[in-house]
Amino acid sequence: xxxxxxxxxxxxxxxxxxxxxxxxxxxxxxxxxxxxxxxxxxxxxxxxxxxxxxxxxxxxxxxxxxxxxxxxxxxxxxxxxxxxxxxxxxxxxxxxxxxxxxxxxxxxxxxxxxxxxxxxxxxxxxxxxxxxxxxxxxxxxxxxxxxxxxxxxxxxxxxxxxxxxxxxxxxxxxxxxxxxxxxxxxxxxxxxxxxxxxxxxxxxx
Numbered sequence: 001x002x003x004x005x006x007x008x009x010x011x012x013x014x015x016x017x018x019x020x021x022x023x024x025x026x027x028x029x030x031x032x033x034x035x036x037x038x039x040x041x042x043x044x045x046x047x048x049x050x051x052x053x054x055x056x057x058x059x060x061x062x063x064x065x066x067x068x069x070x071x072x073x074x075x076x077x078x079x080x081x082x083x084x085x086x087x088x089x090x091x092x093x094x095x096x097x098x099x100x101x102x103x104x105x106x107x108x109x110x111x112x113x114x115x116x117x118x119x120x121x122x123x124x125x126x127x128x129x130x131x132x133x134x135x136x137x138x139x140x141x142x143x144x145x146x147x148x149x150x151x152x153x154x155x156x157x158x159x160x161x162x163x164x165x166x167x168x169x170x171x172x173x174x175x176x177x178x179x180x181x182x183x184x185x186x187x188x189x190x191x192x193x194x195x196x197x198x199x200x201x202x203x204x205x
């Protein structure tokens with residue numbers, strides 16, 4: 001079976017580094033970003049038959065179309081990495097509502113939408129891995145970053161809940177943040193219950 005990895009926000013920074021690692025591991029990469037030209041340049045730099053796609057993760061229609069195109073050109077997604085994110089640092093009393101919404105839509109809703117699309121395919125395959133890139137700010141908070149902290153903190157809660165939903169389908173869900181790794185993994189299925197046992201670990205790196 002083809003190994004296909006979709007990296008949202010994969011054209012630069014952490015996403016680009018993840019794409020390079022996954023390419024070395026033999027995955028066919030879908031590099032997704034809002035700037036298609038930059039995404040194409042990243043895909044080209046990786047060599048091989050990796051492809052680039054344009055998508056605004058805050059728009060459900062964009063996300064759905066992107067997954068359809070990935071499956072058509074590369075195959076079903078086995079590995080999803082969400083690194084797309086924005087930050088608008090400001091004290092809460094000075095933050096515009098539109099800046100609140102843009103951060104929440106991209107950093108939290110965007111990952112929820114890509115996970116929703118990916119999980120549908122992963123359930124059919126009875127396997128898959130999802131990595132959501134959060135931030136230590138989402139765990140500890142920081143003055144001037146209330147909204148960003150809320151969006152990344154929400155991502156942790158979302159990922160923990162999703163991990164419990166899909167563990168029985170052999171799908172792993174993890175959250176990774178600079179300095180902290182929250183690993184959300186199924187350990188075992190008890191014979192007397194339909195709910196999987198999950199473990200959450202926090203490891204400094």
